[in-house]
Amino acid sequence: ETGVTQTPRHLVMGMTNKKSLKCEQHLGHNAMYWYKQSAKKPLELMFVYNFKEQTENNSVPSRFSPECPNSSHLFLHLHTLQPEDSALYLCASSQNGGGPYEQYFGPGTRLTVT
């Protein structure tokens, strides 16, 4: 138990569906991250939020839409996904500032796009 929870743990969706992934951290951190983990590839940083403001978007397609309503919650809204978007989506949080600070990861959401 790292203090970061993610729901759902597994999600199967069609290419025309709209769904959302949720992440919540109970660690008092002010930075939150979305990563994509695909087989045989390094973890890909997708988005970074610091104090609820998006500070990084690594050229992620617009079919992925993040939302950070407060420092404890992070969402990833999904729509019209492609089969190649099937992956494990990991959320992480950390203190922010100069660093380096350890990132704490949630268990991930295993997404399958059919």
Place this chain on the structure above:
Amino acid sequence: GNSVTQMEGPVTLSEEAFLTINCTYTATGYPSLFWYVQYPGEGLQLLLKATKADDKGSNKGFEATYRKETTSFHLEKGSVQVSDSAVYFCALTVTGGGNKLTFGTGTQLKVEL
């Protein structure tokens, strides 16, 4: 840019064998180095870290030494257990880089009885 290179897996060892997983890096700026571990069905957990040259990180019998001259941070354990079976990720972040981690591709370790 920043990059991390790890040895490809899977690495298969017998219980009580010695483990080495190689990691080398390139970085713009002065990096801090990390090893994360991912057990089946779980997210990543920090295993150990080192923030300056010649520092040794250690945890749960695992060790890694920050070698600036060889730009390496190899993970070692003297005697592995079946419960160490997992995927191990080497990562770095550079000061002033917004605490962003750059990961290697991960090395799967399988320990057999």
